[in-house]
Amino acid sequence: MNKGNAFTLSERASLGLEGLLPPSVETIDLQSQRALQQLGQKTSNLERYIYMIQLLDSNETLFYHVVMSDPAYFLPILYDPTVGEACLKFSHIYRRPRGMYISMEDKGRVGQVLSNWPQKDVRVICATSGARILGLGDLGANGMGIPIGKLQLYTACAGVPPQGLLPALIDFGTNNRELLNDPLYLGLRRARPNWDVLDPFVDEFVQGVQDQFPLCCIHFEDWRGIDAFHYLERYREKVSCFNDDIQGTASVAVVGLHNAMRILGQDLKDQKVLFLGAGSAGIGIANMVASAMKLEGLTDGQAHDRIWLFDINGLLESTRTDLIPEQRPFAHVHAPSHDLVESIASIGPTVLIGVSTVGGAFTQGVIEAMARSAERPVIFALSNPTEKAECTPDQAYRWSSGKALYAAGVQFPPVRYGGKTFLPGQANNFYIYPAVGFAIYATSTKRVTDEMFIEAAKATADQMTEEQLGMGMLFPAQSNVLEVEVRTAIRVATLVFDRNFARVDRPKDMESWMRGLVYKPQYGA
Ligand code: NAI
Numbered sequence: 001m002n003k004g005n006a007f008t009l010s011e012r013a014s015l016g017l018e019g020l021l022p023p024s025v026e027t028i029d030l031q032s033q034r035a036l037q038q039l040g041q042k043t044s045n046l047e048r049y050i051y052m053i054q055l056l057d058s059n060e061t062l063f064y065h066v067v068m069s070d071p072a073y074f075l076p077i078l079y080d081p082t083v084g085e086a087c088l089k090f091s092h093i094y095r096r097p098r099g100m101y102i103s104m105e106d107k108g109r110v111g112q113v114l115s116n117w118p119q120k121d122v123r124v125i126c127a128t129s130g131a132r133i134l135g136l137g138d139l140g141a142n143g144m145g146i147p148i149g150k151l152q153l154y155t156a157c158a159g160v161p162p163q164g165l166l167p168a169l170i171d172f173g174t175n176n177r178e179l180l181n182d183p184l185y186l187g188l189r190r191a192r193p194n195w196d197v198l199d200p201f202v203d204e205f206v207q208g209v210q211d212q213f214p215l216c217c218i219h220f221e222d223w224r225g226i227d228a229f230h231y232l233e234r235y236r237e238k239v240s241c242f243n244d245d246i247q248g249t250a251s252v253a254v255v256g257l258h259n260a261m262r263i264l265g266q267d268l269k270d271q272k273v274l275f276l277g278a279g280s281a282g283i284g285i286a287n288m289v290a291s292a293m294k295l296e297g298l299t300d301g302q303a304h305d306r307i308w309l310f311d312i313n314g315l316l317e318s319t320r321t322d323l324i325p326e327q328r329p330f331a332h333v334h335a336p337s338h339d340l341v342e343s344i345a346s347i348g349p350t351v352l353i354g355v356s357t358v359g360g361a362f363t364q365g366v367i368e369a370m371a372r373s374a375e376r377p378v379i380f381a382l383s384n385p386t387e388k389a390e391c392t393p394d395q396a397y398r399w400s401s402g403k404a405l406y407a408a409g410v411q412f413p414p415v416r417y418g419g420k421t422f423l424p425g426q427a428n429n430f431y432i433y434p435a436v437g438f439a440i441y442a443t444s445t446k447r448v449t450d451e452m453f454i455e456a457a458k459a460t461a462d463q464m465t466e467e468q469l470g471m472g473m474l475f476p477a478q479s480n481v482l483e484v485e486v487r488t489a490i491r492v493a494t495l496v497f498d499r500n501f502a503r504v505d506r507p508k509d510m511e512s513w514m515r516g517l518v519y520k521p522q523y524g525a
Contacts, residue, residue: 002059003523006031028065028523035066045082050093052078056152057096060162064521067156072478074156080410080428081385083149084134090142091184098148099167101141103188107201111208122213123164123441126150127205129172131192131224132279135357135388138224140174141187146222150244150433158434158485159518160441166216170205172198195230206235215444215503219244219433225279229326240440242448246284248429248436251453251460253285253353253380254292256427256474258461260351260378260405263469269296271306271378274349276340276390277356278311281382283326285353291454304329308347311356314338341369350374354381354390362391367399375403382409382427393424407474425474432456435485439492442517444503451499452492459491460484482518490514 003011005026012018035055042048052074056063067074076082086093106113130143147167154160173190174180180189209216217240220231225245232243242248261268273289275282286307293303309316309330316327317334337343344352344366352370354362362381370377377400381390389408391399396406397417407425415422436456440448463476463484476484490511497506507513 002061004031004059004062006523028062028521031059031062032066032069035062036069045077046085046089046093048077049082049086050095053098053148054095057098061521061523064155064162064519067152068482068521070479071156071481075153075430075478075481076411078152078156079149079430080134083145084136084385086149087133087139087142087145088136090139090145091179091182091186094186099144099169101144101169101171102205103171104173104190104193104197104201105188107204110201110204111211114208114212117166117212119163119166120213121164122166122216123444124151124154124160124217124219124437125166125168125209125213126219126221127168127170128220128222129170129224129227130174130187130222131172131227133222134384135359136385137357138174138176138192140176140179140185141169141171142179142185143222144169150219150221153430154434154437155519156434157430157481158438158489159482159520160434160438161517161519164441166213170202172201198227199234202231202234206239206241210239217241217437217440217445217448219437221245223280225283226324228280229283229324236447240445240448242433242436242453243280243284244429244433245280247288247448247450247453248433249281249355249382250284250288251432251436251457252427252429252475253382254288254454254457255431255460256380256407256425257289257292257351257378258457259464259469259474262461262464263405263472263474264376267296269293269298269303269306271351272347272349273307273351273353274344274347275307275309276311276352276354276358276361277383278309278316278327278330279355281355282309282311282353283330285355286330287326288450288454288457291450292457305332308332308343308349310337310340310343315343341365344369344373348373349377351378352380354379354383356390357383357388358390359383359388360391362395364395364399367391367396367404371400371403377404379404380407380427382407384409384428386410393422397422405472405474411478423471423473426478427475431460431475431481431485432488435460435488436492438485438489438514438517439496442489442504442514443493443496443501445496445501446503447501449499449501452495455495456488456492459488463487486515486518 126147133139133143151165220243290303315337316331396404407427
């Protein structure tokens with residue numbers, strides 16, 4: 001409710017604020033100008049991040065007014081890659097709490113703990129276990145920076161009102177020695193337990209959310225890959241929930257692939273896709289690519305045959321004994337291989353997707369092998385943050401002699417190569433989950449399905465113009481992200497009503513109803 005210097009004279013009188021503020025009564029535009037000026041004097045994005053979090057703590061409306069004035073500028077400050085650095089240093093740059101910390105110590109009274117949250121109408125909880133933060137591994141309670149940042153983008157990118165959004169850290173402990181030895185570490189100091197202990201606790205959390213916030217959706221974020229699948233399967237048919245690393249990432253990758261096919265004049269069903277990384281992101285994308293190929297006419301078997309994965313133990317093939325059930329459908333008959341270049345030569349992929357957390361894994365040899373394998377190879381280096389990208393756009397264009405269609409998980413600047421300017425796309429799930437989140441918020445959906453994420457991908461891809469594709473753009477412009485995502489959300493919400501998942505009445509005019517719900521960063525009366 002704070003307005004800072006924008007409180008009017010009569011508000012100051014009635015609220016007892018006279019004398020507590022400088023006399024000048026300002027507009028929110030003027031306040032934004034001052035904030036932008038102060039930000040401009042900061043010398044690093046981490047300092048800008050800290051400044052913005054303080055602004056959020058003191059004046060939420062002004063924070064969103066500033067952010068929504070230039071989302072393209074703020075995305076890399078509030079989210080990838082700065083948020084990675086903020087998480088690494090979380091316990092050290094910490095100023096005041098935000099969101100909820102649910103720890104194993106709360107076992108047996110999680111519902112009671114959740115009831116301490118002052119806002120009673122919570123619509124989305126973004127919950128992380130901190131076990132796989134971006135490509136940075138187990139950061140324990142330091143992972144709290146991720147749900148905070150993710151939820152800010154619900155509002156900034158899709159207009160979801162911030163009041164009903166709750167960031168949460170489910171603290172099971174950490175296996176990160178460095179954190180356990182850090183006296184300033186803020187989390188639980190114990191090793192992570194196994195599923196026997198985790199399952200009843202996560203069950204209690206999920207039930208507690210249903211009891212305290214009946215319309216709430218749980219957005220699982222940055223759990224360890226194997227946990228991500230396990231908990232998505234455990235709850236997806238029972239409550240409103242989704243896993244962004246699996247479903248959101250898959251959806252945004254499909255947007256990029258769909259647009260790459262438009263540029264190439266080809267069909268996805270004719271591509272061969274190879275992944276480096278077979279974790280939650282890799283398997284999530286692989287499943288959605290298979291679904292998209294099936295929509296183009298392939299059988300389930302034919303679609304799976306066109307998709308291959310390579311992980312830390314080499315190519316996923318039928319003799320591997322270490323695979324989890326989700327990976328099995330992609331383990332084809334092939335000789336064991338631990339050499340990515342050799343696998344590219346023998347499989348002949350046209351698309352290479354990096355979700356391995358290994359920066360620089362797409363070496364010159366790998367990109368050259370892709371350029372031999374396909375006339376115009378599609379190369380997505382999706383790992384975050386920046387230093388984890390499997391290759392930079394400059395490398396992809398140079399090593400493929402300008403033939404690659406490239407996207408990364410983070411934003412890279414345009415690249416000049418061979419007298420041409422290339423615009424590397426940012427394949428980041430922030431194009432998808434805020435839009436799906438807005439549809440969830442508007443409809444109070446009972447379930448979140450893969451079909452909703454496929455619809456979001458289609459809606460996002462459909463908004464790309466021929467002119468943008470002609471410039472090699474695979475994703476919409478970030479400067480226009482709010483409008484793009486509101487349009488996507490309208491399509492997803494329509495699907496929610498069509499499938500009878502909505503818990504509100506279907507409006508007569510979907511578009512104006514949804515647009516009326518969009519959050520506007522202006523002070524109320
Ligand atoms: P994960 O931990 O579940 O999986 C990582 C996978 O990489 C595992 O299959 C592992 O075996 C494999 N891997 C590790 N080292 C390897 C090596 N040296 N060679 C080959 N494979 C190796 O992680 P998850 O959730 O799949 O995320 C992976 C990356 O994707 C992270 O960096 C994450 O930040 C990024 N990501 C990007 C998104 C985007 O929107 N651009 C969204 C979600 C994840």
